[in-house]
Amino acid sequence: MTKSVLGIIGGSGIYDLPGLENVREEHVASPWGEPSGALRIGEMAGLPVVFLPRHDKGHRLSPSDINYRANIDVLKRVGVTDLISLSACGSFREDLPPGAFVLVDQFVDRTHKRESSFFGKGLVAHVSMAHPVSPRLRIHLAAAGREEGIDVVRDGTYVCIEGPQFSTLAESLTYKQLGYSVIGMTNMPEAKLAREAEICYATVAMVTDFDCWHPDHDAVTVQDVIKVLVGNAEKAKRLVARLAKDFPREHEPCPIGSDRALDNALITAPEARDPDLVKKLDAVAGRILNS
Numbered sequence: 001m002t003k004s005v006l007g008i009i010g011g012s013g014i015y016d017l018p019g020l021e022n023v024r025e026e027h028v029a030s031p032w033g034e035p036s037g038a039l040r041i042g043e044m045a046g047l048p049v050v051f052l053p054r055h056d057k058g059h060r061l062s063p064s065d066i067n068y069r070a071n072i073d074v075l076k077r078v079g080v081t082d083l084i085s086l087s088a089c090g091s092f093r094e095d096l097p098p099g100a101f102v103l104v105d106q107f108v109d110r111t112h113k114r115e116s117s118f119f120g121k122g123l124v125a126h127v128s129m130a131h132p133v134s135p136r137l138r139i140h141l142a143a144a145g146r147e148e149g150i151d152v153v154r155d156g157t158y159v160c161i162e163g164p165q166f167s168t169l170a171e172s173l174t175y176k177q178l179g180y181s182v183i184g185m186t187n188m189p190e191a192k193l194a195r196e197a198e199i200c201y202a203t204v205a206m207v208t209d210f211d212c213w214h215p216d217h218d219a220v221t222v223q224d225v226i227k228v229l230v231g232n233a234e235k236a237k238r239l240v241a242r243l244a245k246d247f248p249r250e251h252e253p254c255p256i257g258s259d260r261a262l263d264n265a266l267i268t269a270p271e272a273r274d275p276d277l278v279k280k281l282d283a284v285a286g287r288i289l290n291s
């Protein structure tokens with residue numbers, strides 16, 4: 001049995017996790033480069049919890065500058081089995097106004113200048129992204145919301161843009177027409193990399209604005225986002241505290257196989273593998289490469 005270690009990635013407005021106890025800061029080195037910052041490793045209600053603010057303290061890193069590979073690699077190195085992303089987002093739906101929390105179950109990736117895989121020349125792998133979010137984590141998050149009296153919407157599609165600019169009106173109207181629920185700039189390739197690293201992943205998308213499509217609202221600005229973020233962040237921290245309290249102490253096998261994603265994904269013959277890349281994959285793919 002594997003012990004659960006809960007990872008929390010804090011997004012805009014979430015640069016610390018107040019309920020974390022017995023905390024130590026650890027600078028974990030990664031062969032994939034510099035992570036966003038030191039990991040804060042501690043406990044919540046006795047559960048091992050690891051916190052990483054993806055933009056770093058002071059919001060130093062833009063979405064395109066975050067080293068998503070290094071972040072996922074260091075979380076894997078310290079044993080994270082289950083990962084929750086707390087993310088600010090715009091909304092395309094009247095019924096998801098600022099303040100709404102959405103447990104998205106699908107992503108659309110429109111990013112174009114980010115390293116989005118640990119694999120490549122010398123070791124090719126193709127994992128399934130059909131179901132990018134762990135249903136078990138969504139169930140636990142929904143239960144935590146119920147216990148805390150925080151409304152959460154159980155599904156939705158998050159479109160991830162490159163940014164850092166917000167969308168044009170034509171883009172915003174297109175995403176709305178395509179049926180997407182929310183928009184952000186960070187969850188891809190984060191979710192893809194978590195899958196490659198066999199970490200179960202889920203997002204709490206916290207609505208801060210109506211982007212720019214809504215006839216009764218001005219186009220989003222950073223000021224608008226910050227205004228709503230403060231309240232959202234306080235609710236998110238309560239949600240995480242409850243999640244940690246009730247979270248299974250033994251890692252539950254993922255019903256969609258997120259935690260075994262590499263079982264049938266590697267295609268490069270052992271003799272054709274690049275030993276340097278294999279070495280870099282010691283944490284991410286250690287389970288399968290060392291077996």
Ligand SMILES: CSC[C@H]1O[C@H](OP(=O)(O)O)[C@H](O)[C@@H]1O
Nearest residue numbers: 011012063087088184185186225
């Ligand atoms: C400050 S508004 C745009 C910014 O907020 C979101 O960040 P995160 O997903 O880390 O909460 C969005 O993706 C953009 O990075």
Ligand SMILES: Nc1ncnc2[nH]cnc12
Nearest residue numbers: 088089090183184185211
């Ligand atoms: N409208 C929006 N577009 C992209 N990222 C966001 N983060 C918060 N609001 C956003």
